[in-house]
Amino acid sequence: MQDKEPDTVSTDYRESHLSKGKDYDGNLRSAPLDAYIHKWEEKNINHIMARLDRNKISSYIDFACGTGRITSIISKYVDKANGVDISESMLETAREKHPSINFIHADLTQEGTDIGKFDLASSFRFFGNAQPELRDSALTTINRLLKKGGYFITNNHRTPNALVYKIQKARGSDQGLDLTHKLFKELLEKHGFAIESKRAIGFWILRPKWLDNVTEDSRYDAILESIFHHRIFSPFSLDTIIVARKVSDI
Numbered sequence: 249m250q251d252k253e254p255d256t257v258s259t260d261y262r263e264s265h266l267s268k269g270k271d272y273d274g275n276l277r278s279a280p281l282d283a284y285i286h287k288w289e290e291k292n293i294n295h296i297m298a299r300l301d302r303n304k305i306s307s308y309i310d311f312a313c314g315t316g317r318i319t320s321i322i323s324k325y326v327d328k329a330n331g332v333d334i335s336e337s338m339l340e341t342a343r344e345k346h347p348s349i350n351f352i353h354a355d356l357t358q359e360g361t362d363i364g365k366f367d368l369a370s371s372f373r374f375f376g377n378a379q380p381e382l383r384d385s386a387l388t389t390i391n392r393l394l395k396k397g398g399y400f401i402t403n404n405h406r407t408p409n410a411l412v413y414k415i416q417k418a419r420g421s422d423q424g425l426d427l428t429h430k431l432f433k434e435l436l437e438k439h440g441f442a443i444e445s446k447r448a449i450g451f452w453i454l455r456p457k458w459l460d461n462v463t464e465d466s467r468y469d470a471i472l473e474s475i476f477h478h479r480i481f482s483p484f485s486l487d488t489i490i491v492a493r494k495v496s497d498i
């Protein structure tokens with residue numbers, strides 16, 4: 249997936265998208281694999297949100313919101329949606345596309361700014377890319393942003409155990425991934441979260457080029473995703489959406 253490429257040689261993921269705001273959405277749309285994953289992330293998020301108790305969810309924040317891709321999907325289910333990102337260029341695009349959402353320019357992992365407490369937080373396409381220090385500080389920040397019992401919806405699109413990456417590795421192409429589901433679960437628990445559910449995406453994609461044969465209105469991808477969305481497939485799937493609850497302050 250394309251969002252793995254930082255635009256500088258820095259190893260701090262904070263700097264990865266500082267000037268990517270203009271191209272991010274276009275790149276996602278033009279790469280078949282990214283477009284496919286986006287489509288199924290949106291479908292699964294709608295499925296999850298429709299089943300949460302909406303009386304308990306009013307305020308929402310999307311951490312590392314980028315151009316508002318996920319913020320805008322979840323905003324339909326809440327009273328007040330907010331996004332926060334370190335990249336002003338990503339936020340510029342987000343504000344143009346979604347004027348009713350409140351986008352905040354900040355690095356809350358380094359600034360102690362108090363922006364309140366929320367019922368729901370999300371963070372997508374972030375943890376698989378971030379370095380260990382940033383994963384820790386982001387989860388500490390998200391814990392601080394959430395009320396006790398609040399929901400955290402996130403994803404892991406960079407697990408080294410996805411079948412497609414295993415096959416690539418066996419053929420000599422190592423993606424350098426490290427965020428297994430076991431490690432992500434340990435990190436979430438260490439930061440006061442308990443996983444409630446998972447929905448796997450793209451288990452069946454053993455070669456990214458298979459996607460060239462899946463068209464927008466294909467019935468086959470719907471059948472395959474409905475068979476393989478169960479959480480038992482998630483450790484080996486290209487992407488997994490994780491729903492967690494904040495169970496304790498840290």
Ligand SMILES: C[S@@+](CC[C@H](N)C(=O)[O-])C[C@H]1O[C@@H](n2cnc3c(N)ncnc32)[C@H](O)[C@@H]1O
Pocket residue numbers: 251261262263264265266311312313314315316317318332333334335338354355356357371372373374
């Ligand atoms: C791959 S993009 C994902 C954007 C969006 N969540 C999505 O799924 O399309 C990763 C985002 O993380 C942001 N980011 C990195 N470090 C951050 C930090 N410390 N605080 C807020 N945003 C951060 C980057 O600026 C970038 O917009």
